[in-house]
Amino acid sequence: MFNFLFKNKVRKYTFSGGIHPKENKHYTEECPIEKLPLPKIVYIPLSQHTGKIAKPILKVGDKVKVGQLIGEADGRISANIHSSISGVVKDLKELPHPLIFSRVLTYVIENDGEDIWEENIKKEFVEKDFSSEEIIEKVHKAGIVGLGGAAFPTAVKLSPPKEKVIDALIINGCECEPYLTNDYRLMIEKPKEIILGALLLKKALEKNSKNIRLIFGIEDNKEKAIEIFNSYKKEYNFEVYTLKTKYPQGAEKQLIKAILKREVPSGGLPFDVGVVVQNVGTAYACYEACYFDKPLFERVITVSGNGIKEKKNLLVRIGTPVKDIVNYCGGYVGEIKKIIFGGPIMGVAIYSEDMPIVKGTTGILFFNERDVLLEKEKDCIRCGRCVEACPMGLLPCELHKFIKKREFDKARDYSLLDCIECGSCAFACPAKIKLVQSFKFGKQEIWKKEKK
Amino acid sequence: MNEKLIVSISPHIRSDISVEKIMWSVVWALIPATIGAGYFFGIRAIVLIIISVVTALISEYICNLIFKREISIFDGSAVITGILLAFNLPPQVPFFIPIIGSFFAIVVVKQLFGGLGYNFLNPALAARAFLVASFPQTMSASYTAPYYGTISGFDTVTQATPLSAIKNTKIMGTPEDLEILLDKATSWESLKNLFFGNVGGCLGETSAILLLIGAIYLLIKKYIDYRIPLSYLLTCFVLSLIILPIKRFPNYHIFQILSGGLILGAFFMATDYVTSPITKKGRIIFGIGCGILTMLIRHFGGYPEGVSFSILLMNVATPLIENYTKPRVFGKK
Numbered sequence: 001m002f003n004f005l006f007k008n009k010v011r012k013y014t015f016s017g018g019i020h021p022k023e024n025k026h027y028t029e030e031c032p033i034e035k036l037p038l039p040k041i042v043y044i045p046l047s048q049h050t051g052k053i054a055k056p057i058l059k060v061g062d063k064v065k066v067g068q069l070i071g072e073a074d075g076r077i078s079a080n081i082h083s084s085i086s087g088v089v090k091d092l093k094e095l096p097h098p099l100i101f102s103r104v105l106t107y108v109i110e111n112d113g114e115d116i117w118e119e120n121i122k123k124e125f126v127e128k129d130f131s132s133e134e135i136i137e138k139v140h141k142a143g144i145v146g147l148g149g150a151a152f153p154t155a156v157k158l159s160p161p162k163e164k165v166i167d168a169l170i171i172n173g174c175e176c177e178p179y180l181t182n183d184y185r186l187m188i189e190k191p192k193e194i195i196l197g198a199l200l201l202k203k204a205l206e207k208n209s210k211n212i213r214l215i216f217g218i219e220d221n222k223e224k225a226i227e228i229f230n231s232y233k234k235e236y237n238f239e240v241y242t243l244k245t246k247y248p249q250g251a252e253k254q255l256i257k258a259i260l261k262r263e264v265p266s267g268g269l270p271f272d273v274g275v276v277v278q279n280v281g282t283a284y285a286c287y288e289a290c291y292f293d294k295p296l297f298e299r300v301i302t303v304s305g306n307g308i309k310e311k312k313n314l315l316v317r318i319g320t321p322v323k324d325i326v327n328y329c330g331g332y333v334g335e336i337k338k339i340i341f342g343g344p345i346m347g348v349a350i351y352s353e354d355m356p357i358v359k360g361t362t363g364i365l366f367f368n369e370r371d372v373l374l375e376k377e378k379d380c381i382r383c384g385r386c387v388e389a390c391p392m393g394l395l396p397c398e399l400h401k402f403i404k405k406r407e408f409d410k411a412r413d414y415s416l417l418d419c420i421e422c423g424s425c426a427f428a429c430p431a432k433i434k435l436v437q438s439f440k441f442g443k444q445e446i447w448k449k450e451k452k
Numbered sequence: 453m454n455e456k457l458i459v460s461i462s463p464h465i466r467s468d469i470s471v472e473k474i475m476w477s478v479v480w481a482l483i484p485a486t487i488g489a490g491y492f493f494g495i496r497a498i499v500l501i502i503i504s505v506v507t508a509l510i511s512e513y514i515c516n517l518i519f520k521r522e523i524s525i526f527d528g529s530a531v532i533t534g535i536l537l538a539f540n541l542p543p544q545v546p547f548f549i550p551i552i553g554s555f556f557a558i559v560v561v562k563q564l565f566g567g568l569g570y571n572f573l574n575p576a577l578a579a580r581a582f583l584v585a586s587f588p589q590t591m592s593a594s595y596t597a598p599y600y601g602t603i604s605g606f607d608t609v610t611q612a613t614p615l616s617a618i619k620n621t622k623i624m625g626t627p628e629d630l631e632i633l634l635d636k637a638t639s640w641e642s643l644k645n646l647f648f649g650n651v652g653g654c655l656g657e658t659s660a661i662l663l664l665i666g667a668i669y670l671l672i673k674k675y676i677d678y679r680i681p682l683s684y685l686l687t688c689f690v691l692s693l694i695i696l697p698i699k700r701f702p703n704y705h706i707f708q709i710l711s712g713g714l715i716l717g718a719f720f721m722a723t724d725y726v727t728s729p730i731t732k733k734g735r736i737i738f739g740i741g742c743g744i745l746t747m748l749i750r751h752f753g754g755y756p757e758g759v760s761f762s763i764l765l766m767n768v769a770t771p772l773i774e775n776y777t778k779p780r781v782f783g784k785k
């Protein structure tokens with residue numbers, strides 16, 4: 001009799017802690033991905049990934065094509081860098097970087113307007129079987145890194161140590177940061193491509209492990225995406241997990257916990273519990289790298305925030321400066337106060353409109369005065385909201401107290417190093433204490449001491 | 453480079469909750485009971501509350517100046533302390549009592565320890581304890597009957613609050629007297645008076661319903677955590693089942709919950725952020741501790757009611773409780 005009550009009931013998974021910020025995805029979730037017109041000049045830093053900076057292999061004055069290798073991965077944890085336009089290398093010098101606070105060796109390439117692609121990039125899709133080695137090789141060559149923001153070289157992630165048996169590959173479609181819709185649009189517009197890419201990632205991992213489960217984890221605010229992926233799951237043999245919309249659901253550890261109930265040990269990696277997590281955008285990039293031999297020189301970003309006139313999802317070439325995007329999106333609204341690379345909770349505020357899009361840029365948010373509340377810090381009132389919000393089970397207010405008193409050993413005993421800097425605590429704090437800033441500082445002090 | 457761009461560390465958005473918002477909401481939540489105090493005890497009650505609040509604000513302001521701290525009189529916390537202190541005073545105390553009490557609460561208990569967030573005792577309760585110790589006569593003899601009822605809520609003769617009437621009879625009366633008294637005290641009529649506040653007592657503690665209106669608002673807004681009041685009241689109720697004769701169930705047990713400022717204490721004083729544990733488990737233990745102490749003091753101790761001393765004792769135990777209730781760190785153990 002009450003069956004109708006349960007008909008639509010889907011089991012939803014989650015983790016403990018976390019916050020519910022206003023999603024603000026409605027601005028762009030219905031905006032199809034548009035191609036940004038090619039920029040006149042691109043700035044391509046040689047470091048866009050976790051690990052060692054790539055080695056430059058071109059000189060000033062050299063001609064380049066789209067997709068041509070211009071920086072070579074240096075060592076095991078590093079990634080190739082490719083040109084994103086065709087034209088001439090104008091300069092190779094140290095320039096400001098959007099994510100790193102020092103200057104980084106950067107190619108300045110001027111567009112010749114021809115958009116000539118490397119010959120070996122294929123034009124058509126041909127079905128094919130790849131071996132694990134082939135896939136890892138192609139992913140490495142294409143310079144693919146984690147596109148969810150972390151920018152860890154994907155080829156490395158696909159080569160876990162031999163003794164680690166992997167039994168699950170999770171494709172992260174949570175996109176738990178407010179405003180961002182780039183992954184969502186990709187899931188809706190290119191589901192099949194993402195699935196093929198995910199199958200390649202799975203195949204790559206099968207070098208050492210058999211019977212790997214392929215799981216898509218998607219937050220329940222993306223109903224359409226869940227529906228689409230569910231419709232493919234029989235055909236391609238994967239699972240779809242519906243996750244509660246809660247920040248930071250997309251953080252690796254929280255995602256694994258929610259889906260598999262496994263906890264990555266303190267100081268450990270997903271490998272340690274037999275899991276690899278990849279972002280949907282990364283899966284798509286792998287699809288392109290394997291079937292088309294297309295290197296990673298463009299990506300989808302979300303452009304949003306009150307400070308920009310037209311909010312969009314854009315396919316942009318890596319190295320495009322922010323101001324080109326501002327121009328394309330109709331300019332600013334009001335006086336712009338903050339530009340953020342990434343989401344509003346973990347993103348990085350940049351100080352110049354000349355900053356280029358890099359591989360790990362998921363979106364750009366423009367905030368005008370109304371959004372940027374620079375509220376004064378007050379003393380902690382011990383309300384415990386930070387404790388409730390912390391997905392890692394830490395006591396943020398206590399950690400902050402120790403760091404303020406420079407008692408770094410105490411902070412360490414209270415597991416400061418387990419903090420994932422997700423910002424949930426600072427978001428929730430009514431005293432507006434800059435907790436994340438404090439924790440970054442505290443960690444640096446601990447590491448400094450350790451080096452000595 | 454654009455000079456106007458703000459470069460700050462993440463996060464770039466914050467929840468819209470603030471210290472002021474929380475504190476002022478608590479003030480609003482205390483308004484029904486404040487109006488109730490005026491209704492039951494007359495304009496004098498309102499004057500006492502105003503004196504207490506004004507003294508708290510002036511003391512806070514002077515301390516801000518002396519200690520060179522940011523002016524904090526607008527954050528609402530001093531107003532709360534003022535109201536709560538007055539709520540814990542009998543209606544007939546002379547006007548100098550709230551002045552001394554508020555001054556003590558703000559200066560000695562709060563500001564000397566560093567201001568909001570640093571005190572380890574609840575300022576209003578510590579000040580009340582100070583007043584009881586310094587002016588025992590005044591503090592115990594200043595009770596009056598409310599306008600529309602009697603002081604005990606069930607008997608015109610007795611000159612004390614419901615709980616102290618029982619205590620006194622237990623000590624001095626015969627068992628028969630006690631039986632008669634208990635029959636009256638636990639009648640539905642008496643419980644009704646307790647629920648609506650038509651009994652003698654401190655200014656703000658008498659009306660359960662008016663306090664609950666405010667408390668429910670705070671609970672819905674999540675400005676107070678349900679864990680402390682729930683575990684506190686449940687513990688009191690369960691212990692009363694054990695200690696008290698079952699023959700008067702449930703009236704006598706409900707009577708325990710409604711009398712002696714327990715509702716005021718459980719929802720508005722034990723929940724004070726600064727002086728209660730920050731951990732979830734810690735809050736439950738805190739509430740249970742308050743409940744055990746309250747019932748022990750009431751039934752075996754020298755005072756008729758034990759809410760304020762229990763909470764103060766648990767305030768002292770808070771750091772210890774926190775230390776043993778740290779949440780499990782993700783990926784450890």
Ligand code: SF4
Pocket residue numbers: 389390391392393394396418419420421422423424425426435436439
């Ligand atoms: S930033 Fe660190 S301390 Fe704060 S909620 Fe996230 S993990 Fe916890």
Ligand code: SF4
Pocket residue numbers: 379380381382383384385386387396397425428429430431432433730
């Ligand atoms: S949320 Fe802020 S005010 Fe509340 S306990 Fe944590 S640090 Fe203190």
